[in-house]
Amino acid sequence: MSAPANSVTLIGSKGGPAIYPGVPRMPTSTLVRLGGQSVVIDCGLGVTRGLVDAGMALRDLAAVIVTHLHSDHYLEFGPLMHTAWTAGLKRPVAVFGPVGLAACWQAFVESMAFDITTRMADEGRPDLAALVRLEAMDEGLFARIGDVRVSGLLNRHPPITESYALKLAAGGKVVVLSGDTAPFDSLADFARGADLLIHEAMIGEGIDRLVARVGNGDRLGQHLRASHTEARDVGRLAARADVKALALNHLIPVDDPAIGSGDWERAVRAGGYEGLLHVGEDGVVIGI
Ligand SMILES: [Zn+2]
Ligand SMILES: [Zn+2]
Numbered sequence: 001m002s003a004p005a006n007s008v009t010l011i012g013s014k015g016g017p018a019i020y021p022g023v024p025r026m027p028t029s030t031l032v033r034l035g036g037q038s039v040v041i042d043c044g045l046g047v048t049r050g051l052v053d054a055g056m057a058l059r060d061l062a063a064v065i066v067t068h069l070h071s072d073h074y075l076e077f078g079p080l081m082h083t084a085w086t087a088g089l090k091r092p093v094a095v096f097g098p099v100g101l102a103a104c105w106q107a108f109v110e111s112m113a114f115d116i117t118t119r120m121a122d123e124g125r126p127d128l129a130a131l132v133r134l135e136a137m138d139e140g141l142f143a144r145i146g147d148v149r150v151s152g153l154l155n156r157h158p159p160i161t162e163s164y165a166l167k168l169a170a171g172g173k174v175v176v177l178s179g180d181t182a183p184f185d186s187l188a189d190f191a192r193g194a195d196l197l198i199h200e201a202m203i204g205e206g207i208d209r210l211v212a213r214v215g216n217g218d219r220l221g222q223h224l225r226a227s228h229t230e231a232r233d234v235g236r237l238a239a240r241a242d243v244k245a246l247a248l249n250h251l252i253p254v255d256d257p258a259i260g261s262g263d264w265e266r267a268v269r270a271g272g273y274e275g276l277l278h279v280g281e282d283g284v285v286i287g288i
Contacts, residue, residue: 006033006288008032008198008288009283010030010198010247010283010284011029011030011047011050011051012027012044012050013254015072015251017045017071018214020254023254024282026044026050027045027075028044028250029044030177030198034148034168035147035148035170035173036146036147036170037146037170039065039145039148041065041177042066044071044072045075048079048084051080054283054285058083058089059084061080062145063096065097066095066096067164068098068160068162069097069101069104069160070160074097074104077095077101078108081105081108081132082108085131086119086125090126092131092132093131095134095135096150097137098162099136102134105134116129137164138152148170150167151166152164152166153165153166153190155182155187156181156182156183157179157182158182163179165179165191166179167191167194175288176191176198178191180227180228181200181229182226182228183229183233187237189241191238191241193242193244194241195243196243196244196245196286196288197237197245198280199247200250200252201229201231201234201252201264202252203230203264204225204230206252206253206256207221209256210224231248231264231271234268234271235267235268235271235272235273236273237271238268238273239271239274244276245275245276245277246273246276247279247286248268248277249280250280251279
């Protein structure tokens with residue numbers, strides 16, 4: 001399979017960590033191909049399979065960014081690195097993430113010590129621990145991955161404070177990802193004129209039914225409303241930011257038969273956005 005030189009593949013398009021029978025969507029991860037680089041954003045469950053299905057050879061993995069430490073964004077970080085290692089990865093991968101990601105990685109390597117030391121001795125593989133080069137994220141320009149400049153903006157995702165929106169820019173093309181966030185004003189400036197804005201989205205009417213289904217009552221509903229963005233507000237933001245295209249990801253809910261792709265589109269249009277819209281599905285490739 002070949003993707004356009006500059007493209008985004010939505011690897012996992014659902015919000016939250018749970019997966020359901022009959023729902024093909026997996027938790028969040030995104031592959032951004034820009035300026036000759038492939039950057040993996042978030043590592044939700046299914047990221048490894050999804051990258052391979054998107055045509056990426058795991059031994060070529062070079063850069064990973066984790067936006068925040070909710071499990072639907074990093075549960076499969078360790079397994080992705082380990083599988084890339086068994087697929088022939090030899091060069092260190094630049095990994096950017098919140099402070100706690102280092103402890104997660106260290107604990108993963110320790111939990112797999114038997115397998116890792118066995119394969120190093122028995123198969124002549126390099127030390128897996130040395131293949132991750134963890135680097136800090138920050139607001140403003142915090143990384144250059146080849147020709148790709150990566151900037152961060154702290155978003156609004158209580159109770160987590162270290163949670164980022166991201167902007168990747170190269171060769172005159174700009175991709176912005178909202179990360180998980182409630183609406184906040186400065187995101188419109190951050191995303192202004194982007195070739196593609198990938199924004200999380202939920203449909204409010206589905207939240208009450210979702211809360212009733214999963215059975216942990218009002219707490220989950222309160223979290224979702226305080227920490228995420230309704231599709232109508234995404235439409236408002238995309239119109240204000242004058243982005244050239246909008247993709248919805250991190251969809252909540254995804255297991256409500258009463259909500260279909262037309263509902264997502266109607267909600268975004270009600271917010272005033274009239275441009276190109278992609279309602280995220282796993283594996284969809286969007287040219288930039
Ligand atoms: Zn999430
Ligand atoms: Zn989150």
